[in-house]
Amino acid sequence: MAKHVIQSKRGAPPQGAYSQGWRAGDFVFVTGTGPVDPVTGKLTGDTIEQQTERTIDNLAAILEADGVSLSDVVKMTVHLSDTSLFARYNQVYARRFSRPYPVRTTVGSDLGHSPGMLIEMDCIAYSVQKSKKASGRNRPRSKARNKSK
Numbered sequence: 001m002a003k004h005v006i007q008s009k010r011g012a013p014p015q016g017a018y019s020q021g022w023r024a025g026d027f028v029f030v031t032g033t034g035p036v037d038p039v040t041g042k043l044t045g046d047t048i049e050q051q052t053e054r055t056i057d058n059l060a061a062i063l064e065a066d067g068v069s070l071s072d073v074v075k076m077t078v079h080l081s082d083t084s085l086f087a088r089y090n091q092v093y094a095r096r097f098s099r100p101y102p103v104r105t106t107v108g109s110d111l112g113h114s115p116g117m118l119i120e121m122d123c124i125a126y127s128v129q130k131s132k133k134a135s136g137r138n139r140p141r142s143k144a145r146n147k148s149k
Contacts, residue, residue, distance in 0.1 A: 001025040010061035012036035079109035
């Protein structure tokens with residue numbers, strides 16, 4: 001199974017010793033990301049709605065860097081700084097993802113490592129990896145059978 005790292009300048013830059021994403025075979029793993037502006041590297045948005053939008057934008061940018069989209073996401077993990085924000089965050093989430101929705105776990109977490117951060121999300125997507133060997137000159141040749149004996 002082939003694997004490679006995924007990097008996107010359109011997604012939030014890593015704030016520590018981790019990669020934005022990895023493809024392993026047909027699965028794409030995107031790191032926990034929050035509402036960080038990819039240009040400034042600073043937290044953006046004052047409301048859970050604004051922060052949820054930016055966070056999903058960051059996830060989408062990382063996925064798109066490997067030719068994958070939000071519609072390919074099969075698993076989401078969401079951390080909220082305050083679980084009373086669930087209904088408001090869920091309204092944005094339900095608009096940005098389509099049915100059938102990915103499976104999801106949403107938990108309350110201490111996000112104090114980034115003061116003001118209300119949400120952090122990570123995801124796993126499934127998208128069949130396009131093989132370079134299946135096209136062009138590297139395509140396996142079929143052997144012709146000799147029907148006459």
